[in-house]
Amino acid sequence: MMNSLSLNDWVLIVYGAFLLLILTINLLYFFQVFQYRLPGDASIKILFVHLALIVAVLIGSTIMLGSL
Amino acid sequence: MAGLIIDNVNKDDPAFLYLNLRPTEEIKFIVRHHWGGFLGTLGITFALGLFPILLYYAWSLVAGGTLATYHLLVIVSMSSFWLFLLTFLFGSWINFYYDIIIITSERMINIDQEGLLARKTSELSLAQIQNVSAEVDGFLHSLLGFGLLIVETAGEGTSDVIHPGLKGYFTIEDIPDPNRIARALLDLHRALAVADEKG
Numbered sequence: 001m002m003n004s005l006s007l008n009d010w011v012l013i014v015y016g017a018f019l020l021l022i023l024t025i026n027l028l029y030f031f032q033v034f035q036y037r038l039p040g041d042a043s044i045k046i047l048f049v050h051l052a053l054i055v056a057v058l059i060g061s062t063i064m065l066g067s068l
Numbered sequence: 069m070a071g072l073i074i075d076n077v078n079k080d081d082p083a084f085l086y087l088n089l090r091p092t093e094e095i096k097f098i099v100r101h102h103w104g105g106f107l108g109t110l111g112i113t114f115a116l117g118l119f120p121i122l123l124y125y126a127w128s129l130v131a132g133g134t135l136a137t138y139h140l141l142v143i144v145s146m147s148s149f150w151l152f153l154l155t156f157l158f159g160s161w162i163n164f165y166y167d168i169i170i171i172t173s174e175r176m177i178n179i180d181q182e183g184l185l186a187r188k189t190s191e192l193s194l195a196q197i198q199n200v201s202a203e204v205d206g207f208l209h210s211l212l213g214f215g216l217l218i219v220e221t222a223g224e225g226t227s228d229v230i231h232p233g234l235k236g237y238f239t240i241e242d243i244p245d246p247n248r249i250a251r252a253l254l255d256l257h258r259a260l261a262v263a264d265e266k267g
Contacts, residue, residue: 008140011140011141011144012140012144015144015147015148018148018151019151022151022152022155025155025159025184026155026158028184028185029155029158029159029162029184031185032162032166032184032185033162036166036181036187037083038083038098038168039078039081039083040074041165042165043165046158046161046165050154050157050158053154054151054154057147057150057151057154058147058151060147061143061144061146061147064143065140065143065144068139068140068143
């Protein structure tokens, strides 16, 4: 039991670090979109769709982890 | 082709300040790559996104009840994989969508997005154009109307492909209606030549 808990803790720590990395990369991409977008293009719409998908995965996984 | 070839551009918009347009220079077209060129990346990413779900069901059929022990690992792995895929897809889309060709009355500016925070801009004077050709090759390209635009120049090009007898080469893939763009480039080249002769 002790080993299993310890493994879960490590899994969550690695997951947290991965989330930090992924969110940092996304932040740089968002910066890039606002830097290079042209007036009237589809950048902001696609950015919102991407954000919605990211948030859906994060919320879904958090709910599932919470229910364990 | 709406939205892919924009021909009514306000050149005084702050977004175009970095182009350093001359007072008499006008932006004739802004050309983006056709979305058909992104379908392959989209399809592969979608298929990869389905893969963990299929794997989970296959594993649950084989392993049965023992799978419950690894629930946390499964959820974290799936979530990480999908976040990675979404980030990869968005990055690929940025690389694709922000590759832009701006054709002014005097120049062709090829903006090449090369990953995160990397951009390459190459410029070609329309007076240097020697020949322009368009290639629409394949079922999908013919159906959706996009293809390859090849601009041969008297100066330096951007293409790595060596073509004997030519000094410079601009090859741009996934261009919507490449025949129209080729014709427009030649018309602008001729207009420049006529203006030059008149002095």
